[in-house]
Amino acid sequence: MPTTAPFGQTTDGTHVQLFTLTNANGVMARITNYGGTLTSLLVPDKHGRLGDVILGFDHVSGYQSPEYLKSGPYFGALIGRYGNRIKDGRFALDGQEYSLAKNNGPNALHGGKVGFDKVVWQAEAGTSAEGQNLTLTYLSRDGEEGYPGNLRVRVVYTLTADNVLQISYTATTDQATFINLTNHAYFNLNHGAGQDILGHELTLNADRYTVVDATLIPTGELRPVRGTPFDFTTPRAIGERMAQVPGGYDHNWVLNHATGAHAAASVHEPTTGRTLDVTTDQPGIQFYAGNFLDGTLTGKGGAVYVKNAGFCLETQHFPDSPNQPQFPGTALRPGETFHSVSSYRFGVRKPR
Incomplete structure (x- = not known):
């Protein structure tokens, strides 16, 4: 069974826990029920040495400090109701207008001021044929952060025997609403003080990306990546062409063959040999290179x-989909069940 340990108290005095999932290879995933946050993930390098490849903190206070709340990096957190940005913090659904909290300039971001990343989830640790798991549940009440409907959410983290961290999302509602759930883990496969991710080699299974305006809202154009710094259809170092992208990478890529489970992204870190392969059933993935981190946070x-x-690889629907009907739909209605699975497979590539 997974192990459980105290992880401190939230600012309102709620005690939260830290759950550790392990497998026979020594891989460990630690998750707190505060925000459903993945706080650490230990995986082997090419020499078999375990290392933590996730940015985060050792205590819940790190996720609630004034510095953290001001910078808002969402380290490892579950994101909802709606991951990414919604233009002007508003949308219309079935003829009704809804206003959301604007927490990212003129726009709504990652569910609002108190999104799923800042609430305490109910947690139950267990095991299955696939491996140790943690089931998290949360009731997002009608009107929370401006969203309609009572939304019941269930997220299951599972660590498998072959070093896959699987995240399964399920949700139902009693009123039509919009939903876009993801995880905001920051990976560094050569993690350590002062190390950056610019030398990581990234592949994205995407021939197009969503062009954005100055506030990172999609214009509606799905532009081919060929011949641009957004072309990761073959492995390229993250930092190789990033200077050509104003502000750095923080964009949604349109995944190819986006029906059923499909390959989304692959990463190789040459020094440690570590690899990460992401699969999902979502139509998009947000690749973010940690451009807004500035050294004010110590983890x-x-x-x-x-x-x-x-860097983040957030499996998702496209930003601002509620206001862009040409994008894949994100509405969830009574009687329907939202279900999505994303998997993060860790391995090593030995030198040739």
């Missing part, structure tokens, strides 16, 4: 989180 083991200290 586990005294690691200072400088610019580009970690």
